[in-house]
Amino acid sequence: MRLNTKLVMIMLTLLVIAVVTLFVLNQYSQNEMVQEIQESSSFVSQAIQMSVEDLTSEFEPDPERLARYMKEARVRGVKEISIISNEGEIIDSSDPSKVGKKRDIKKMEKGLRAAPESRRERATANRSYELLVPVIVGDQQLGYVQINLLLDNIRTIQHENFVNRVVATSLVFLLGIIFTIFLATRYTAPINRLAAQVRRVADGDLTVSFPVAGSDEIGELGRNFNEMVTKLQERENLEKRLYEAEHLSKVGQLASGIAHEIRNPLNYISLAVDHLKGEFVAACPDKGERFVPLAEKIKEEVRRANYLVVNFMNYGRPLKLRIGEVCYRELIDRALPLLRERLDEQRIAVATEIPPDLPPMRADGEMLRNCVFNFVTNAIQAMPGGGTITLGASFDRETETFHLTFTDQGVGIPPEDLPKIFQPWFTSKEAGIGLGLAITERIIREHGGEILVESTPAQGTTFTVILRGGR
Helix, strand or coil: CCHHHHHHHHHHHHHHHHHHHHHHHHHHHHHHHHHHHHHHHHHHHHHHHHHHHHCCCCCCCCCCEEEHHHHHHHHEEEEEEEEEECCCEEEEEHHHHCCCCCCHHCCCCCCCEECCCHHHHHHHHCCEEEEEEEEEECCCEEEEEEEEEEEEHHHHHHHHHHHHHHHHHHHHHHHHHHHHHHHHHHHHHHHHHHHHHHHHCCCCCCCCCCCCCCHHHHHHHHHHHHHHHHHHHHHHHHHHHHHHHHHHHHHHHHHHHHHHHHHHHHHHHHHHHHHHHHHHHHHHHHHHHHHHHHHHHHHHHHHHHHHHHHHHHHCCCCCCCEEEEEEEEHHHHHHHHHHHHHHHHHCCEEEEEECCCCCCCCECCHHHHHHHHHHHHHHHHHCCCCEEEEEEEEEECCCCCEEEEEEEEEEEHHHHHHCCCCCCCCCCCCCCCCCCHHHHHHHHHHHHCCCEEECCCCEEEEEEEECCCCC
């Protein structure tokens, strides 16, 4: 429901409540006032009837009867009753001191009028009224009856009705204020939360989302906010891909230059070392034991430099896979000799857990050997104090997938670095350009596989490569 619709419904509801409440109170007050007037009129009628009886009676009026009547009549506001003859003589009265006195008939006003205020009435704020009614029987006027009334009951009813209406109106307005505060709190709280989320987005955090719980303006605003964040995430991912593509283009250009400028000198150095080794060993056989290891180390460094160049070239150009049947054990045997000297220097042992009945894989053997080389190289760098690297393999015949594992006992990978290890140029080592795992992940992805990582700091890391049995 829309916010403006809710506000209109609340206002209409409060208006209906106010009108119904005031109507009920007014009806109650009117009924009470009519009842009060009826009861007062009944006592006035009785007083008139007594006056007629006294005026038409041949005997003297009974003052006791009027006194008994006044005991009950005073409760209904009848203050005093006087029966007056046509000559103006008070022949009977509830006030015995007035009996026998004369009243000026010409100055007496018939009907209901306000009586002159006494000092006591002014002090108590009570106002009395005089009702003068002629007593006529047939065509003959017998006299008058004068009734002094206090209409305090009616005024009290009117005052109570006014107070009740004011209280009811105040309660309705108070209810409206409570509803307004509730509605304002209900809508300002999510707006404040949304403002906090907007500040986080402005600070660069695009992982936030706003929970949408309704179809009103706040819900629509939340949906628009979530859509905006989604588009910003898509834009950020697109910028990252464009940035990566730009880097790949630059790397490709750099690799092309390196291939011509560096690989030829490296090949010449490698051939020159072989030539020098042969000539020196033939000329000085007694010094061959010292010279040959030095020559091999030079060739190893040349191979490492050449490997860096190959990494540049592989990452900067599209991969062209040459799929064929590959025996994984033979692939391991061809990759490890290149790293044997480093393994021995750091006292690292390599254990293989490859079942003898492991079927051949369909993959690019040279690319896959490069992946094994990168995994083992990373394991060596993570184990400066020595240990064991375990190379495992298994085949799931139900899913027809190979599971290749590479487990080390090294320093492990910090949890905050796990999402970044396959990003180009990311490295936690002082030496390295951060392309080894990026190239490996790219090769595995081109084969239609995936890489899983499990690492515990100070205990070791396990990389699991999942490859399909065929393409």
